[in-house]
Amino acid sequence: MTALLPFRSKSSDKTGDARMSSQTMPSSEKFISIEGIARRYPAPGGKSTTVFENLWLPMRRGEFVCMIGHSGCGKTTVLNILAGLEAPSEGVVIADGQAIEGTSLDRAVIFQGHALLPWRTVLGNVAYAVASRWRKAPRAEVEARARKAISTVGLAGSEHKRPSELSGGMKQRVGIARALAIEPKILLMDEPFSALDALTRGTLQDEVRRICVETGQTVFMITHDVDESIYLADRIVLMTNGPQAKVAEIVENPLPKVRDRTQLHHAPGYYALRNHLMDFLVSRSKTLRDAMPAGYDQRHPPVIRPSLSEADATALSADAPPARRA
Amino acid sequence: MATSLSLRAGLVSLGLLLAFLLTWQIAVSGTGKTEAMDPEYAALMGASATTGKSAMPGPLDVGATMWKHLKDPFYDWGPNDKGLGIQLAYSIGRVALGYGLAVIVAIPIGFLIGMSPLMGRALDPFIQLLKPVSPLAWMPLALYTIKDSGLSAIFVIFICSLWPMLINTAFGVAGTRREWLNVARTLEVGPFRRAVTVILPAAAPTILTGMRISIGIAWLVIVAAEMLVGGTGIGYFVWNEWNNLSITNVITSILVIGLVGMILDQLLAQAQRLVTFPE
Numbered sequence: 001m002t003a004l005l006p007f008r009s010k011s012s013d014k015t016g017d018a019r020m021s022s023q024t025m026p027s028s029e030k031f032i033s034i035e036g037i038a039r040r041y042p043a044p045g046g047k048s049t050t051v052f053e054n055l056w057l058p059m060r061r062g063e064f065v066c067m068i069g070h071s072g073c074g075k076t077t078v079l080n081i082l083a084g085l086e087a088p089s090e091g092v093v094i095a096d097g098q099a100i101e102g103t104s105l106d107r108a109v110i111f112q113g114h115a116l117l118p119w120r121t122v123l124g125n126v127a128y129a130v131a132s133r134w135r136k137a138p139r140a141e142v143e144a145r146a147r148k149a150i151s152t153v154g155l156a157g158s159e160h161k162r163p164s165e166l167s168g169g170m171k172q173r174v175g176i177a178r179a180l181a182i183e184p185k186i187l188l189m190d191e192p193f194s195a196l197d198a199l200t201r202g203t204l205q206d207e208v209r210r211i212c213v214e215t216g217q218t219v220f221m222i223t224h225d226v227d228e229s230i231y232l233a234d235r236i237v238l239m240t241n242g243p244q245a246k247v248a249e250i251v252e253n254p255l256p257k258v259r260d261r262t263q264l265h266h267a268p269g270y271y272a273l274r275n276h277l278m279d280f281l282v283s284r285s286k287t288l289r290d291a292m293p294a295g296y297d298q299r300h301p302p303v304i305r306p307s308l309s310e311a312d313a314t315a316l317s318a319d320a321p322p323a324r325r326a
Numbered sequence: 327m328a329t330s331l332s333l334r335a336g337l338v339s340l341g342l343l344l345a346f347l348l349t350w351q352i353a354v355s356g357t358g359k360t361e362a363m364d365p366e367y368a369a370l371m372g373a374s375a376t377t378g379k380s381a382m383p384g385p386l387d388v389g390a391t392m393w394k395h396l397k398d399p400f401y402d403w404g405p406n407d408k409g410l411g412i413q414l415a416y417s418i419g420r421v422a423l424g425y426g427l428a429v430i431v432a433i434p435i436g437f438l439i440g441m442s443p444l445m446g447r448a449l450d451p452f453i454q455l456l457k458p459v460s461p462l463a464w465m466p467l468a469l470y471t472i473k474d475s476g477l478s479a480i481f482v483i484f485i486c487s488l489w490p491m492l493i494n495t496a497f498g499v500a501g502t503r504r505e506w507l508n509v510a511r512t513l514e515v516g517p518f519r520r521a522v523t524v525i526l527p528a529a530a531p532t533i534l535t536g537m538r539i540s541i542g543i544a545w546l547v548i549v550a551a552e553m554l555v556g557g558t559g560i561g562y563f564v565w566n567e568w569n570n571l572s573i574t575n576v577i578t579s580i581l582v583i584g585l586v587g588m589i590l591d592q593l594l595a596q597a598q599r600l601v602t603f604p605e
Contacts, residue, residue: 085511105513107512111505111508115505117509117527119601128513129513132514132515133513162603163605164603164605
């Protein structure tokens, strides 16, 4: 039943639209603001391929945003622009009140392939980031901070191992520790778990979720795993297929902040959300690229919240624990 | 079979060596035919004509000469009679100087070429043109400009060591993984610190490969260079012993040159092992 219920678009009513406009939006609503960015690559024959253009996306402070889309929609490019590793062909990104120009220690990246320096130990890799953040910090402080970050991701005791001695999951943990150790304002993750086996991926998702909820970290993550986005994200950004990709809609995750991965599929609203995302990936990502619905405004992508089934609604209003186990 | 592969290989090596020495000994121990000749003419013709004995020394002769050199490697009885150790020390000193200079020049320029596509392209024609030139072809120019045969030999070593190191450094630097560079960029690491902490360790195995190739070439060239410039060094020693018709000493030098070359190569192989990182 739940699964078949349609979604109600928030932006279709006037109040929702007004809330999204830049004038009325409080600054915390726009901690990061992607404003009309485009990315074009030169194509053979003097032409250029537009991966995306006029892309607008606001993100709130402390929010976990996942971006979903098929390969070639420019997800990684958006992340690289946020990181400052690439410059947009047009437009600007404002993070915490400042336009992004190049990389910054305020924005840490967790790379898809862990990107650890293989000649350094676990401690050496994390300490390298810490020493880059606090250039004048004494060695002991650098090491203390690095050790703390390593124990946060559950790797205490492996400080002196080299990356080659670690499993894929442990390597990615070090990557997470390295990013967290510099206490960034924004954490950027580019499909961080895609190379891991299902079991490890689950454990690491738990860790990341725990750490991000505890620290109130603002996170932008790219994934192609629907379940991962449902478990981790507060809002899920759906990209249509590229080239000429667009932000089709921003889906608000109706699931409560406290989530249990193992019981997630019993949570009210889960299937409605999952089916919506799957439908998007399977068909709408293509049809929407070709023809956007009337009234679509690139500047204000529609914000959508899945409407709940009656059973879901009562479950939520009764303030029942989101997951049966809890 | 409990015997390990290396033990068996060692036994085979030893067998081959013994067979070679035996053949050598047999080949030089026979006597050819002798002719009756005028005693004064015979004195001019030397031992091989009068007794039929080969002028080629046998392994026992070479062994005895080697032992003599090993016992007293550092004697110095004037410009034409120095111990083998002194001659080797001259050669190794020249190689160390020329090679050291090449390291100082090649690695920074290699970094420049590897990091800057512009400089890479700009310098490429020069490297392509100069790389295939035999290092000895530089010798007359060096002698004319430097006006010192010892320094000219060092220059020739410098020139021949330069190219493999330069090219390998540039290749290693340019091949640094983009993701490692991105890590440095997101951490706002400055260009100098990035070069030392990311690019240098990443390129070190490739750079060491170039250094290993270079030391091999330098050791090959020093013998030829010293034959030309004369005076001191193992190359000069070989040529001098040829002029003395002391085949025993020539064979001894060949063995010693091989031995030193092997040691130099192994030293750099060891250094390469130190900087190689497992992934």
